[in-house]
Amino acid sequence: MALVVDPNLEMVPDFAGNLYAGIRADLEAATNQTEDEVITRLTETWNADHDARVAEWNRNRDEEARVLAEAERVHTTQENEARTQQEAEAEKERLEVEKKKPKMNSFDHASSVGDFLTPRPAQYAIQKLTNFEYVELWYFSPEGCKDALKSSRSVADNDLSITRTDDQLTLRPTSAFKASKAATADHELSFSIFLRAKNLFLVQISKAKWPQPNIDALSLFFWHLENHPIQNNSDIGDMVILTYASRVRQDWHDCLKHDEGFNIGNINENLIRTINEELWDKVRSRTWNTMPATVFPRTPVTHSHGCLHT
Incomplete structure (x- = not known):
């Protein structure tokens, strides 16, 4: 049975006092011992029992302390593991956000803009190239680049469309998805325009990482x-x-x-x-x-x- 009162707080009883007079008389008669010998015997017996109960009390307290310490250790370990996991997940999310976040490259402080600026095709054409899709060479002709510049000036800032990029929904100008009404097929270009357009086209597919x-x-x-x-x-x-x-x-x-x-x-x-x-x-x-029909009379042609x- 577990002790509920600390025996270390107990005091040895006064076996020489009046409270124990009857017990002393009975023990003197039963054991044929003197009063002092009976008091000594009672004191030694109580001390032996008291020491045993103190030892048991201390063992119980040590076991309780060990159990509490182990529980605290397990709790602390679990908290540390949970915190480490949360920190790891937070760092992973931060890296994912950082990876998807647009980045601005650095530059050479000693450099300057070149003597010639490459014409910029329409965003629609650039988007096609980014997706490795077919697009008419007209977009890379001087006329196509002028049309792109004109269209970009006329498109309102809030004229946007939703698209999915890297599993994320983003807003892009609607012009990036609309073909120009002025675009013509490759075989409808003049040969000189065809040659000029293909040069810019080759530059742009290189930029698009083909x-x-x-x-x-x-x-x-x-x-x-x-x-x-x-x-x-x-x-x-x-x-x-x-x-x-x-x-x-x-x-x-x-x-x-x-x-x-x-x-x-x-x-x-x-x-x-x-x-x-x-x-x-x-x-x-x-x-x-x-x-004229009088020169070459027309006759039906059968295929x-x-x-x-x-």
Whole structure:
């Protein structure tokens, strides 16, 4: 049975006092001892019992102290672990926020702006390149860059749209998602504008971090077309090259999306000849249709496939 009162606070009873006179007389008669011997015996017996109870009390207090200390240690350990985990999670969240936070790069204090500023295409075109998507070369022509500058001045500051970037919703100018109404297809450009536009296009895809093999293939693609002999051997050579460039570049992007990419830098001469014949057929058809009926009577033309390709 656990002790509830500290025995260290107890005092030895006065066995020589009147309270214990009867007990002394009984013990004297029973043991044939003197009164002093009985008092000594009673005192020694009480002291022995008292010492045992004090020892038990101290053991219990030591055990309680040990249990409390262990519980405190476990509690402190749990608190430290919880705090460490919270701090780690908070640091992780801080690093994630810091990683997604826009950063401004430093600069060379000894440098200055260059002698020539590269024209800036529309945000729509830049966004297309960032997503590795097809976009018309017109956006990189002088006319396209002027149109972009004009549009950026006319767009209201609050004309924004929501987009998802890195699993976060962000606001971007609506102009970044709208194609220009003035944009034209590659094959509708003049050959000189085509050459100027492709130069800025190559610069911009490099800035957009396109894979270097893809950039190299496109550079070779444009070089071959710019120097293709059909331009000197045909009255419609420029038109053939522009049509080939327009169709093949679009097809290249489509194939890349389906993981069926090909080397666009390898020019397919058979396809160029096919396009050349197709365009000559159109030229001859237009010439035929504009001739007076008295010179070349018109007769119906039957096509084996039941449709007329234009």
